[in-house]
Each structure stands twice: as structure tokens, then as C-alpha cells.
Amino acid sequence: MSIIRLPLHFEGSQGEKTLYCLFDSGATFSCISDDAIQNLEQLIKLRKPLEIGTAAAGHYLKITHSTRLDFYYNDIRLSDEFMVIPGLSEDVILGVNTFQKWRIKLDFEHDTVIIDPKVAKAILK
Secondary structure: OEEEEEEEEEEOOOEEEEEEEEEEOOOHHHHHHHHOOOOOOOHHHHHEEEEEOOOOOOEEEEEEEEEEEEEEEOEEEEEEEEEEEEEOOOOOOHHHHHHHHHOOOOOOOOOEEEHHHHHHHHHHO
């Protein structure tokens, strides 16, 4: 597992702000802390709570809400669903589901994020 931490601009229906985002190749879902989502977007209650395992053996989190946000990397607009995690240690964690959706690749040697130019071009149209 490797990570890259960068500030990204996030937008929701209630506002916008820059949040520190952890690009985490070991996380499945993209998550946002309950503090970071304040004044950005409304929460969506999950019909059935989602229980996910954490890095700590035998420790699970119960997720009851999600939300959808737009975010920008190098002026490229992306969007995804984020699981809302109370007490999350980071503002935002981007997981592999988001990487696959947007064909994001991580260059750990140079601490950079690479977005497929074809995807970026399609978004800008």
C-alpha cells in the first residue's frame, strides 16, 4: 500500500473548499470525514448500513451516509460518491474505486497523480 497526499478543490451544492486528500491504493472506497463535508453537500442516508473492514485486525466501521461531490485535479473536473466517516483522520481519502472510474494512476516515485488524457479530454467536452 502506498499513499500520496495533496490539496484538492471540492464542490458541492452548498459550497466549496480545498481539502487535503489522501490518494490511498489500499482503500477500496472514497471517504470524507463528517467535519470536512460540513457546508459542502447534503448527506444521503444509506438504505442499509455498510460495514467495512479497516487496517486494524477485526475492526469494522459502520457507514450510514454517503454523498456525491465534484473535485478538481489540475483543473480537471471529476466526481464520485464518498462514504461519510465520523472521526476520519484525514479530510478525504480517495480509494481504488475512484482510481478505476477515472483511470487515475499514482506515481509514487514522484508523488504525482496521472489522469489518462483521453478521460480528461472527454470530461472537458
